Amino acid sequence: MNVRRLRDADREGWDELWRGYLRFYRADVSDAVSDATFARLCDERDGMVGLIATGEGDRPVGLAHLVFHPSTWSAASYCYLEDLYVASGARGGGFAHALFDAVYAAARAGGAERVYWHTQQYNGAARSLYDTVGQLTSFIVYERELGD
Amino acid sequence: MNVRRLRDADREGWDELWRGYLRFYRADVSDAVSDATFARLCDERDGMVGLIATGEGDRPVGLAHLVFHPSTWSAASYCYLEDLYVASGARGGGFAHALFDAVYAAARAGGAERVYWHTQQYNGAARSLYDTVGQLTSFIVYERELGD
Amino acid sequence: MNVRRLRDADREGWDELWRGYLRFYRADVSDAVSDATFARLCDERDGMVGLIATGEGDRPVGLAHLVFHPSTWSAASYCYLEDLYVASGARGGGFAHALFDAVYAAARAGGAERVYWHTQQYNGAARSLYDTVGQLTSFIVYERELGD
Amino acid sequence: MNVRRLRDADREGWDELWRGYLRFYRADVSDAVSDATFARLCDERDGMVGLIATGEGDRPVGLAHLVFHPSTWSAASYCYLEDLYVASGARGGGFAHALFDAVYAAARAGGAERVYWHTQQYNGAARSLYDTVGQLTSFIVYERELGD
Numbered sequence: 285m286n287v288r289r290l291r292d293a294d295r296e297g298w299d300e301l302w303r304g305y306l307r308f309y310r311a312d313v314s315d316a317v318s319d320a321t322f323a324r325l326c327d328e329r330d331g332m333v334g335l336i337a338t339g340e341g342d343r344p345v346g347l348a349h350l351v352f353h354p355s356t357w358s359a360a361s362y363c364y365l366e367d368l369y370v371a372s373g374a375r376g377g378g379f380a381h382a383l384f385d386a387v388y389a390a391a392r393a394g395g396a397e398r399v400y401w402h403t404q405q406y407n408g409a410a411r412s413l414y415d416t417v418g419q420l421t422s423f424i425v426y427e428r429e430l431g432d
Numbered sequence: 433m434n435v436r437r438l439r440d441a442d443r444e445g446w447d448e449l450w451r452g453y454l455r456f457y458r459a460d461v462s463d464a465v466s467d468a469t470f471a472r473l474c475d476e477r478d479g480m481v482g483l484i485a486t487g488e489g490d491r492p493v494g495l496a497h498l499v500f501h502p503s504t505w506s507a508a509s510y511c512y513l514e515d516l517y518v519a520s521g522a523r524g525g526g527f528a529h530a531l532f533d534a535v536y537a538a539a540r541a542g543g544a545e546r547v548y549w550h551t552q553q554y555n556g557a558a559r560s561l562y563d564t565v566g567q568l569t570s571f572i573v574y575e576r577e578l579g580d
Numbered sequence: 581m582n583v584r585r586l587r588d589a590d591r592e593g594w595d596e597l598w599r600g601y602l603r604f605y606r607a608d609v610s611d612a613v614s615d616a617t618f619a620r621l622c623d624e625r626d627g628m629v630g631l632i633a634t635g636e637g638d639r640p641v642g643l644a645h646l647v648f649h650p651s652t653w654s655a656a657s658y659c660y661l662e663d664l665y666v667a668s669g670a671r672g673g674g675f676a677h678a679l680f681d682a683v684y685a686a687a688r689a690g691g692a693e694r695v696y697w698h699t700q701q702y703n704g705a706a707r708s709l710y711d712t713v714g715q716l717t718s719f720i721v722y723e724r725e726l727g728d
Numbered sequence: 729m730n731v732r733r734l735r736d737a738d739r740e741g742w743d744e745l746w747r748g749y750l751r752f753y754r755a756d757v758s759d760a761v762s763d764a765t766f767a768r769l770c771d772e773r774d775g776m777v778g779l780i781a782t783g784e785g786d787r788p789v790g791l792a793h794l795v796f797h798p799s800t801w802s803a804a805s806y807c808y809l810e811d812l813y814v815a816s817g818a819r820g821g822g823f824a825h826a827l828f829d830a831v832y833a834a835a836r837a838g839g840a841e842r843v844y845w846h847t848q849q850y851n852g853a854a855r856s857l858y859d860t861v862g863q864l865t866s867f868i869v870y871e872r873e874l875g876d
Contacts, residue, residue, distance in 0.1 A: 313505055321504045330502040353501035354478040356469045356514050357461055366504050392578050402571040408702040416606045418574040420864050423550040425571040426562045430540050458860045554852040617800045626798040649797035650774040652765045652810050653757055662800050688874050698867040710870045719846040719869040722862040726836050
């Protein structure tokens, strides 16, 4: 088990994980956006950092995507853990914990003082993990999609 | 009633609003951070945009702070509405609605395709407004403060 | 199907259930604490009572741990149902219901006027059972771990 | 502002606070139970500890009642903060924070490794405080009143 920075050579394995993750959220993300996201993560551009967990033979089995951004409440940046995913066949093996360890280390190294993430209120499987590595807050999320 | 970009001359009025807002959250933000935040908002640096609602005599009665940041799900940026506040004496007068109109306009102008914000699950007064100008999601917020 | 008080001879079966239960909560409990807890439950010391559900051949398939404690609201004690677990292979067979019957009988016998327990807000499988044998309250749980 | 252990001479002031607290919960607690509770708290019997916050002239303006009890998960005890109240006229003056400081100190001194408490999910005023001094968990509370 290993967690390291995402790199160009991971594209194929990352694609599979990313597609599995988006299917979970029933989300449509265009190929153009996926291409751009992969490039930004590998290049660590725009505040993005990609992490990948690998199993035997350096095969990618999990991903974490961080987005650093400033906050009005702090001189340090906040680190938004936008995406976290472990392939279904690799669950229960400690990859998610290893990813969180790496997320916190990368956030600290990037100068953030706080990592936060969103999860569906009813996602028990995820929350039972998050309850052990993070802190539930009293906050919920509102949004507004801006039409063209 | 007017909503406009925050500017250097608003410092005194902004301070009062910002302190009232932080008191509501029982939050401690140092003067150094407040100084830096005000400057970033006025200069629209680091993806930050400040909006201020004014009443009679251009007196500041409400504020909104936006933080634009990239997203792995989109080529466009997301706009995080980090802070929103209307002074208690000015509530019920439509300032919050006017601020939201300006937030959405500024987000569009800044190239964002989505605005999102956090609110306490139990903040009924705020949520009854948010339900009319935004969309509740099923997401809750986890966090991890990173010690030194 | 039978539910009875936990006894020394149950140690092996109890261990397996206890470990499965702790795995569910991703919790680390040291062997020393587990040893002490088993002894307190069997001896009914410190307000603790252990119950065990057994299937064919008196094989343990479920457990319930009670902690009696005083309350400022009552002359009688309260009974905190701290742990409840049925092995995954034994679910759907009525063991949980039988455990609750025994919990209530033991609580009454121990002089309690109220049994209460905590469950994860998102644990739908557990809550669909609890809704039939208990009463949801409006209460949520806050905590503070005390560092050394 | 001061927080100290409850003592016999506080009876009158405590009564007023206790009645105000119970009114908040629309709860009926008999005089006999209140008498016994006051005595247990002053004598620190049955795992109970009473704390009282006082303002000018040593006048009681807030209370906190702790119940220490064992846990199956720990060799140390847990400290249940069963009751916390600040008189309405004394709110906003920092008494609740001072009470929490004293609660944590008393819990540590009593050998507890964890303090926990329940609050109504919709009690925004209380939760906005608790969010600053404690930790929201994912747990909710079920109960069963045992008839005669």
